[in-house]
Amino acid sequence: MRRRNMDLRLVVGANIRALREARGVPQDELAHVAEIHPTYLSGIENGKRNISLRVLERLAAALVVSEAELVRRKNQ
Amino acid sequence: MRRRNMDLRLVVGANIRALREARGVPQDELAHVAEIHPTYLSGIENGKRNISLRVLERLAAALVVSEAELVRRKNQ
Numbered sequence: 001m002r003r004r005n006m007d008l009r010l011v012v013g014a015n016i017r018a019l020r021e022a023r024g025v026p027q028d029e030l031a032h033v034a035e036i037h038p039t040y041l042s043g044i045e046n047g048k049r050n051i052s053l054r055v056l057e058r059l060a061a062a063l064v065v066s067e068a069e070l071v072r073r074k075n076q
Numbered sequence: 077m078r079r080r081n082m083d084l085r086l087v088v089g090a091n092i093r094a095l096r097e098a099r100g101v102p103q104d105e106l107a108h109v110a111e112i113h114p115t116y117l118s119g120i121e122n123g124k125r126n127i128s129l130r131v132l133e134r135l136a137a138a139l140v141v142s143e144a145e146l147v148r149r150k151n152q
Contacts (some may be wrong), residue, residue: 005133008129008132012129050128050129050130051129052128053084053147054084054085056129057081057083066147066148066152067084068147068152071142071143071147072142076144
């Protein structure tokens, strides 16, 4: 049953960084809008944080994308 | 910036329940495959648990769907 996939934390971190940079938004500004600490956001973008649905929801709202877009894997 | 949306925990819970029931899989079996406690799964399906990416990943693998499918909102 278990597919060998890239760790979802790395997928989400890369997606957030790509969307943030595409919008030219600095990390501290996104962190402020999403109401999380800038160092926590840095950890998220580096795939080191096991964030919850509520943090995922706030980041998606701050980037004005769906949560599905933040968790989407390259091949999907 | 903040869209008034249904709480993501409710969205994910409903998606998991719908997929599980469509596959005729009992809650305790899905809980076993996803390596979580059955009562925790019940809380997740009722939108009461703020699960992490790793639990989301295990549930998606157990249901053989993408994580994006579990967090997808009705209008997306």
